[in-house]
Amino acid sequence: MREKESLPGILFGVVRDSFSRILVCVPGPGILSFAVSLSLLPFLPSLANSQATEGRVITLDEAVRLATINDPRVLSAEQDAIIAVERVKEAWFQFLPEVGFQASASKYEARYPFALSGVSRNLLAFPGEHQNLYSGSGYWYLPVYEGGRHINTLYLAKAAHKAAKSNYDTVRREVTLAAKDSFYRLILAQEKLAAATRNEAAALAPAADQDLGAWDRLEGAALLGEARAGATAARHDFDLKRLSLLKNLNLEFNTVFRVEGALETKPLEMDIDRAIVWAMELRPELQSQTYRAEMDAIGVNLAMGRRHPTLFFAGDYELTGQRFPLKQNNWDATIGVKVPLAYDLFTQVKQKEAEQRQGALKRAELQDRVRLEVRQAYENLRYWEKEFPLREAHYAALKRLYDQAASLPGAALARIRASKRLSDARLAHLESVTEHVLAVAKLEWAVGRALDR
Numbered sequence: 001m002r003e004k005e006s007l008p009g010i011l012f013g014v015v016r017d018s019f020s021r022i023l024v025c026v027p028g029p030g031i032l033s034f035a036v037s038l039s040l041l042p043f044l045p046s047l048a049n050s051q052a053t054e055g056r057v058i059t060l061d062e063a064v065r066l067a068t069i070n071d072p073r074v075l076s077a078e079q080d081a082i083i084a085v086e087r088v089k090e091a092w093f094q095f096l097p098e099v100g101f102q103a104s105a106s107k108y109e110a111r112y113p114f115a116l117s118g119v120s121r122n123l124l125a126f127p128g129e130h131q132n133l134y135s136g137s138g139y140w141y142l143p144v145y146e147g148g149r150h151i152n153t154l155y156l157a158k159a160a161h162k163a164a165k166s167n168y169d170t171v172r173r174e175v176t177l178a179a180k181d182s183f184y185r186l187i188l189a190q191e192k193l194a195a196a197t198r199n200e201a202a203a204l205a206p207a208a209d210q211d212l213g214a215w216d217r218l219e220g221a222a223l224l225g226e227a228r229a230g231a232t233a234a235r236h237d238f239d240l241k242r243l244s245l246l247k248n249l250n251l252e253f254n255t256v257f258r259v260e261g262a263l264e265t266k267p268l269e270m271d272i273d274r275a276i277v278w279a280m281e282l283r284p285e286l287q288s289q290t291y292r293a294e295m296d297a298i299g300v301n302l303a304m305g306r307r308h309p310t311l312f313f314a315g316d317y318e319l320t321g322q323r324f325p326l327k328q329n330n331w332d333a334t335i336g337v338k339v340p341l342a343y344d345l346f347t348q349v350k351q352k353e354a355e356q357r358q359g360a361l362k363r364a365e366l367q368d369r370v371r372l373e374v375r376q377a378y379e380n381l382r383y384w385e386k387e388f389p390l391r392e393a394h395y396a397a398l399k400r401l402y403d404q405a406a407s408l409p410g411a412a413l414a415r416i417r418a419s420k421r422l423s424d425a426r427l428a429h430l431e432s433v434t435e436h437v438l439a440v441a442k443l444e445w446a447v448g449r450a451l452d453r
Contacts, residue, residue, distance in 0.1 A: 055256030060183055063249060063259075067179035070250035074175055077168040084161035091154040097142035097313075106133040123320060130322040137318035147308025152301045159294045166288035173284070175248075177445045181438055182245040187261050188434045189234070189241040195423045196234035200227040202416055219413055223420075263433045267385055268440055268451060272378050275447050279374045282448030286370060289363040296356040303348040310338040370446070377443040384439050388432035395425040 058066075068074055104120050110127045125133055143150070203224040246253050280286060314334040319326040402422050444451050 055258060058183075058245075058249075058257050058259050060180065060261050063179045063183045063245070064176050066249040066251065067175045068172055071171075071175045072250070073171045074168070077164070077171045081161070081164040081168050084157070084164040088154070088157040088161050091150075091157040094150045094153060097140045099138070099140045101136075101138050103136045104134070106135075107131065108133065121318075128322070132322050133320070134322070134324065134326060135318060135320045136326065137316060139314070139316045141312065141314045143310055143312045145308075145311040147305035147310070149302060149305045152298050152305060156295055156298045156302070159291045159298065163288045163291040163295070166284040166291065169284040170288065173445055173448075177441055178248045179245075180441045182241070182248045183259060183261065184263070184434050184437055186238075186241040186245050186259050187263060188430060189238040190259065191263070191430050192427055193231075193234040193238045195427055196227070196231040199420055199423055200224075200231040202419055203227040205412070216411075216413055220416075223413070223416055227420075263430050263437070265388065265433050265436045265440070267389075268381065268443075270378065270381070270443065270451065272375065275378060275443070276371055276374050278447045278449060279370050280367070283370055284448065285366060286363075289359070289366055293356075293359055293363060296352070296359045300349065300352040300356055303352045306340055306342050306348070309340070312336055312338070373446045374443075377439065377446040381436070381439040381443050384432060384436040388429070388436045391425070391429040391432045395422075395429040398422050398425045 102121070104123075106116055106120055106123075106125070108116070108125050108131050110125050110131060113124055113126045116123045116125055116133070120133075120135070121137065123133060123135055125131075203220070203226075243253060245259070246255055251257075312335070314336070315332060317329070317331040319329050321328050399422065402418060405418065440451065
């Protein structure tokens with residue numbers, strides 16, 4: 001969904017298209033058309049950019065902030081971390097005794113003694129005048145030793161919490177990189193649109209000049225068509241880049257906004273071996289795999305713990321009677337041991353050991369992938385590190401030549417061609433700056449930390 005077109009933008013589109021058709025299709029004296037075109041030249045860039053300068057202002061910091069607070073993946077990973085915290089608390093509760101209370105009132109009719117159902121704790125009921133039975137009891141149960149199952153469950157919950165935090169950091173970094181990429185590419189598209197609009201405006205006057213020769217008029221019309229096509233393509237690319245940024249920021253597609261930022265960069269010195277060492281230490285994905293290795297080892301220990309006996313303490317205190325106040329009381333304290341005979345013990349142990357080996361293979365694969373990502377990002381940075389100064393120097397040289405020739409007489413078509421070449425050189429330089437900025441961001445993502453420049 002595109003944002004609503006502004007009135008100046010609509011008027012500009014209508015006037016531009018109509019006026020260009022008149023200039024190209026209607027032969028004859030073009031003095032009036034030439035005068036009108038000259039009068040419109042100062043206003044064409046501002047009219048073309050009127051839509052882009054409306055609405056809220058989004059800077060790079062604001063784009064990153066909106067992306068991290070709106071992205072569903074970040075929000076979901078944050079909830080996973082919260083769930084992991086609560087599971088750690090649950091694991092701690094296993095070390096506390098299980099305590100409970102129960103109260104019951106039963107009405108019965110008996111000709112001989114019998115036991116109530118298990119819901120009423122199998123209390124004995126006897127025939128008599130008062131065939132009511134009231135009971136209140138409290139109990140506690142504390143496993144002292146269960147083959148390390150409780151402590152391993154706690155370790156497992158802590159490792160899962162660390163893995164959830166690492167996953168959250170991973171998702172935030174990916175979202176931040178996507179926001180930076182779409183932000184800078186929108187700024188570049190904005191610059192291309194402004195340049196294409198200026199080129200189209202500059203090509204209007206020669207196309208309307210009837211004093212030119214037939215071949216020059218033909219070339220002027222061709223230049224105007226190329227400029228118009230370039231402006232249309234630039235507008236289309238600009239609209240797509242706007243939608244891409246809105247998607248990455250999770251804003252409504254009809255949001256009216258403009259971006260503010262500068263396409264500036266400077267060289268970055270980086271050693272590839274140091275970058276790989278940093279990545280091995282800092283990448284959250286690798287840290288998460290380390291925690292998962294710990295979880296796999298704990299899973300094996302939990303499976304092995306099923307073969308160990310369980311030592312427990314238990315106790316009950318009960319008040320029972322047929323009339324209030326209840327005076328008959330019972331209590332017991334128990335120490336016991338349970339020896340499990342699990343048929344599936346070794347099958348579960350083998351499953352956990354196989355999962356542990358799978359985790360080791362995945363970690364090795366991830367380490368190789370991280371090394372590759374670091375090297376690819378480094379090579380991309382090296383290319384643009386060399387390229388953007390060359391394009392900057394080329395643009396500066398053309399700018400000096402253009403300024404020197406601007407005060408000299410010359411053909412209008414030659415001026416247009418020179419202006420177009422200068423604009424292309426400037427855009428090529430801005431494109432190299434954009435790619436260098438994004439190459440630095442990609443290397444920071446691959447390394448797992450910000451790089452000082």
